[in-house]
Amino acid sequence: MGAPDLLAFAGAVAAGDIEVVDLTHTLSPDFPTIVMPPELGQCAPFRMEEVSRYDERGSAWYWNNISMGEHTGTHFDAPVHWISGKDLANNSVDTIPAANFIAPAAVIDISRQSAANADYELTVADVTAWEKQHGRIPPRSWVLLRTDWSKKIGRDYVNMREDGQHTPGPCPEVVRFLVEERDLHGLGTETIGTDAGQAFHFNPPYPAHYYMHGKGRYGLQCLANLDLLPPTGAVIVAAPLKIRRGSGSPLRVLALVPRSHA
Amino acid sequence: MRQPYDGIVIAAPVTIPYRRYSTNTAHWWVGRAVREVVQRAGLRSSDIDGLSLSSFTVGPDTAIGLTQHLGLSPRWLDHVPLGGASGVVALRRAARAVQCGDAEFVVCVAGDTNQVDSFRRMLSTFSRFAQDAVYPYGSGGPNSGFALITRNYMKHYGATREDFGKICVAQRDNALKFPHALMKKPLTLDEYLGARAISDPIHLFDCVMPCAGAEAFLVCREDVAKGQGIPAARLLATIERHNAFPDDPIQYRGGWAMDLPEFYAMAGVTADDVDFVQTYDDYPVICMMQMEDLGFCAKGEGPDFVRSHTLTADGSFPHNTSGGQLSVGQAGAAGGFLGLVEAVRQVTGESLGAAVPDAKIGLVSGFGMITYDRGLASGAALLAGGGA
Amino acid sequence: MTRPLQRPKRKDPLKKTRVPLLPQGVRSRTALGLTAAAAEGRFRLQVCADCAAVIYPPRDACPRCLSARLPFRDVDNRGTLLAETTIRTSTDVYFRERMPWRIGTVQLDAGPSIVAHLHGDLREGERTRLQLKIDKSGQAIAMALPAEDTPNMADDPQWRELTCDPKFRRVLITDGRTAVGQALAEAVSEAGASVIFVGVADPWKPFPGEGRLRKIERVEIVALDLTDTISVNECAGEFAPRVDILINTAEYVRTGGLIDRKGLTVAREELEMRYFGLTRLAQAFGPVLRARGADGVNSAAAFVNLLSVYALVNWPAYGAFSATEAACLSAAQSLRAELRQGGVKVLNAFFGPLETEWYQAVPPPKVAPSALARAVVRALQQGLEDVFVGDIAEDIRARLAVDPKALERELGS
């Protein structure tokens, strides 16, 4: 077998035979960040300060200084983000093998259930039902949870109540199942967090973070446009910034989707 | 007992005709006046060995700068920044200098220019108290300060606007005969009463008009004046007092009242002997106050006194015979010389305008420097004719 | 009797906005003692330490005994108006456009005569109370008021020129998420503000008191995040020309000094919210405020900073917080000088621990948010520059005046 023909690949992208779907929210100051009790450390929201704009601060150029947390906006979670992954090899964004930034995706649609119940938990049964239809999830695949949550804005998106956030996510068993039985590459969600809004009360708390990162798997959060992806067949390009010992980073997440010529 | 001013005279009274606004500097006005004195006295400028200067607008110079500017080499030099009191004060200092032989010919000169903005600029920086405690209060200038004094005086002593109007109208009558007066039109009492308010109860014709001009005179020994063949006035007595009655909550009397007995005693005359009076007339209420404090009537009788006299040069109480500042104009510090220079002219028979018949003894009064709520400086002099 | 102020009409867009002019603000150094008194609403004059003479105008030698010991002391402010005048022409451009203007000579019972501005309800011969006020130039002047309060007396035009009364003014409260912000919205609404814009950051985060805040009369919630330059600029772009009084209610209270706070995350947030927040507000709203200082009855009037009294001296239990507050105080002083050019005042309200969750472990006395809000509104109505709210703030200020070093030790032990 000869080398793969990347020119053909590029040609297919250019021709639209491979569609590039942007799964990223725009980084902006008003995009919500994860909410922690106020006495704890907080994730910095995105901020932008103009350095110059064709003015006395720089006559012919426009640029900004930006600041944010590693987990601001559409972002990538590295294993070192969680205590369960703190001692793994290659667990930070700068040491993760670059090949791991490209992987296929299985898109599981629980948007109907989530619309009915903001606290909907993905179960093993949901996964097996999906596999019945689309086949077994291949090893080292991203599992992307389509909830259509990214279509909500502001208060509805965060959905904070007095007892905390209410957003859908995986139950503890399904995370273990995906990691141990399906060799999951990582979990991607549309909500703030790979875990459900109420996952602090799960056992263990935040099971997606705990199990996935404990096994060196990754997370993608605050994704958009999952409704534009086929259940199978898409390839995700998600390369975080190379931050020394970084626990994650905002990034541009792209899905390559072969166009069906029906 | 004070030593009399025997043998000391005032001569060569000079008024440089005023102008409402001038593009010339104070130096120019002062120089013209000094030259005029020198010429009138038949001297050369090198004869001048004493110089006394009063000016608000000569800055950054003072008298010393003027010596070089004018090419004078005096052996006696004075700067008298006392506004309306500067004429009398300059005179009494110069008289003593000449009397003691420190100088022979002292020219006393006051001159100020008036540029379009100079009055406003002077007001805000007039004094520290003005800056701290007057100017921020409406910036009405001396008008509002004297309005308060006038208002209080009217309330206490029953003076009316008609009384003040009478003073102003009489002065205008005098001014119509005085060639250098800036006000050339007659003033009626109705016009006075109908004028626009400036700072109640002060109305337009209660206020002097700031202008540019200069006044000067020569002080020398009587025998020297005689030798030069110039008419001269003898100096009978002077008084000077500053910050009198500081505990008066609002000013209703000036420093003259403190020193009046000594004043007439020194001259050996009484108020009845005085043939005319030149009061300092920045506002008519101050004229009335001077009539009281200089002994022509008792305190509080000023209004009645005004009502019972004509105040014109030819009348029962000749007052401000050239028209005073109210009708001639106020040329800065020269305003403090105007009455004195006019008095010298009257007693020496050199009147330019309305001559007081048979004027032998004249009283000149000065008043000035309202740095906060009252005029601080006051002075007066008695002059007599027949000096040379 | 003062004519009650009428609600100003909407501005005629064809009319030029009056450039803010200032009365002369030059004073002798000694006279600044009056400014210091006026800033806090005190009536203080020099009183000779040797002969007890009460002195005015300020001097450097006692006119009775020539003593140089002439401290400013609280003095009985009652007196009698001896004479008044209505000035109708002035050489000064500021007063020219405000003619006629009444002043008068007041004889104080304590001694000296003071030429003062006159309240419209005061007549010649009447008894009066004198107050020292800060005028548009930022310097002290004396104003004579009727001996007893009169109806609508705050509406007197000469008085309103000296105050920052919220009545018929449009107020921006920068952070409505805080208890103090909500209390202030209520207080300025009661004081007659014509609209109260209340900034809310992170609108996706619910907050306590939100329902009540929205029900306050004439409150309009606006998006404003003081930690976000873009948000502040956007808010200013929309609302700055309609803000006459800006009250910065942003707070960020965390315990601890320098050592035990790990890293700078909290310190940064603190600075972002407080120091940089203030800077952002100054840059975004300052230029318009400064340009609108003479814009009629509802001219721009004040920029209000709420500052912990520990801005004046560090309280190590809240050490890093105190340092941030000190930075804000220093910035407020700069802002005060910058806004003065437009005749707009900067009011600093200093307070001790508040009756809020972030001072939970601090024993009383504490300041209720509503008390702080009332004090701020009162200070605006009085046109003050500095106000100390509550016992702790007063206490710290008094002890600081006596011995700063002793206070530093006491707070640190």
Ligand SMILES: [Zn+2]
């Ligand atoms: Zn003393």
